[in-house]
């Protein structure tokens with residue numbers, strides 16, 4: 001197993017994921033005790049690389065250096081106009097936030113139309129969503145953003161210190177690996193008013209034939225409302241004819257939670273109410 005991990009970490013695009021994370025992925029995909037020949041070794045190496053690409057690197061449009069540079073400028077900037085431009089540029093660095101750049105304020109308006117202004121927000125698999133929060137439309141809340149990747153989390157933390165003074169919201173970033181068996185224990189236990197699970201169900205259920213991991217997350221997370229989104233375009237970038245996820249709607253019905261739905265640009269959203 002060590003050989004595979006070393007091989008993966010040699011690649012520049014995966015090295016920053018860290019040894020522990022790569023190890024957990026190899027463990028998850030590693031179903032035979034011994035890799036008896038080179039072919040099996042290569043096949044597993046490919047499987048792990050595909051997985052890391054599809055669940056992580058594919059979303060990172062710009063490199064870490066660029067984000068660091070932009071964040072550094074944000075933290076020093078005194079001009080509202082410049083800050084707006086820098087936020088827009090940093091949101092461009094991740095595929096999901098790039099798509100939403102122009103629609104964030106509409107998205108938040110739609111989400112919070114029927115939800116009382118929250119005090120505690122959890123964003124699971126947050127990516128760089130934190131940089132959209134100045135557009136959320138209210139202040140005085142605490143945001144917890146969880147994602148894999150130490151450096152991303154460090155940046156979230158640096159930003160949330162700055163945002164407290166500048167925009168009136170604070171919080172922290174927490175590193176998490178949803179592929180670890182007991183990952184859920186790391187999620188803070190306090191009650192959240194809203195939990196975002198944006199474009200994350202497919203990541204949670206990656207490699208499975210069922211949606212048990214998403215279901216487990218939805219039932220276990222201590223949140224009144226959970227906002228779950230899915231892309232409305234296929235991998236080949238075709239608009240889906242029917243983007244609603246039947247499996248998800250049936251699951252929520254079976255769990256007897258309330259649900260509402262809306263679509264915006266290339267994404268569809270479910271708001272699940274557990275109370």
Ligand SMILES: C[S@@+](CC[C@H](N)C(=O)[O-])C[C@H]1O[C@@H](n2cnc3c(N)ncnc32)[C@H](O)[C@@H]1O
Pocket residue numbers: 055056059096097124125126127128129146147148149176177178179197198199200203
């Ligand atoms: C499609 S992106 C969604 C990001 C964000 N929710 C958004 O919509 O802007 C998927 C996110 O899952 C994160 N991710 C991948 N594997 C993960 C894991 N094992 N544990 C936690 N997060 C993970 C990636 O880093 C990435 O930020």
